Amino acid sequence: MSVMPITYGITAAITVAFAIGVLLAKRPLLAGYLLTLTMVGLGALFWELKSPLLGGIQILVYGGGVLVMVLFVVMLTPSGQKVENWSSSWSALWLLSPLAGYLAFRSYPVHGPVISGRILGVALLTRQGLSLEVLAVLLLLALVAALAIAMTQKGEKTP
Amino acid sequence: MIYLPCLILALLGLGIVIKNRQAVLMFMGVEILLAAGNWTALLAADQHLINQHVAVFVLFSIVVAAAEATIGLSIVLRLAQRHKTIDVNRFSQLRDGRD
Numbered sequence: 001m002s003v004m005p006i007t008y009g010i011t012a013a014i015t016v017a018f019a020i021g022v023l024l025a026k027r028p029l030l031a032g033y034l035l036t037l038t039m040v041g042l043g044a045l046f047w048e049l050k051s052p053l054l055g056g057i058q059i060l061v062y063g064g065g066v067l068v069m070v071l072f073v074v075m076l077t078p079s080g081q082k083v084e085n086w087s088s089s090w091s092a093l094w095l096l097s098p099l100a101g102y103l104a105f106r107s108y109p110v111h112g113p114v115i116s117g118r119i120l121g122v123a124l125l126t127r128q129g130l131s132l133e134v135l136a137v138l139l140l141l142a143l144v145a146a147l148a149i150a151m152t153q154k155g156e157k158t159p
Numbered sequence: 160m161i162y163l164p165c166l167i168l169a170l171l172g173l174g175i176v177i178k179n180r181q182a183v184l185m186f187m188g189v190e191i192l193l194a195a196g197n198w199t200a201l202l203a204a205d206q207h208l209i210n211q212h213v214a215v216f217v218l219f220s221i222v223v224a225a226a227e228a229t230i231g232l233s234i235v236l237r238l239a240q241r242h243k244t245i246d247v248n249r250f251s252q253l254r255d256g257r258d
Contacts, residue, residue, distance in 0.1 A: 046198070141226075146233035
């Protein structure tokens with residue numbers, strides 16, 4: 001038996017466990033940290049599915065950029081209160097973690113294709129050049145829109 | 160059966176959106192949902208589709224999710240400035256008026 005399906009199953013179980021942690025977390029900041037770990041786990045899953053570049057991008061974008069933003073917002077907004085608790089019977093959700101791990105282990109695509117950075121780069125630059133430019137413009141517009149939304153208007157009180 | 164772990168992750172993301180009333184925590188659920196979708200797409204590449212197309216799809220999905228998070232979180236910041244809370248039950252109107 002190959003090592004890869006076992007690793008894939010264990011990683012899937014850990015990732016789902018972190019997601020359950022986000023669901024059951026009592027404090028928003030703890031949920032943010034657990035979400036970071038969930039995204040890192042997903043990046044590892046992508047790598048195990050033979051897509052190392054996409055795994056790296058997943059960790060960089062979600063684990064890095066988006067999560068830093070989420071944690072900033074958690075700190076900047078007046079959300080010091082605790083999240084409402086669920087009854088203890090919801091802790092049975094933890095059973096989903098080994099279940100997901102087992103299912104992932106059983107269904108690991110052993111003969112799946114390799115999506116390397118070279119394949120992705122060639123596809124992007126030879127066939128999807130326009131789409132790549134459109135994405136760059138989208139990101140720029142998102143940045144400008146975020147600035148415009150977050151700016152304080154004239155006559156408006158700041159907290 | 161290959162997609163069931165992704166489905167479990169997506170359902171957990173949905174559960175986070177439904178359970179929480181704080182906008183930032185709901186955002187975290189949406190991010191998990193999107194990431195579960197990416198995982199599903201990558202598994203679909205292994206099963207049926209052409210590799211490069213799915214890889215490009217996942218890459219674009221990640222970028223669009225990042226743009227969505229940027230705008231969404233700036234809206235949350237704005238609402239927090241105005242209402243002094245990020246509890247979505249308090250945001251009862253879309254109109255840009257002073258309440």
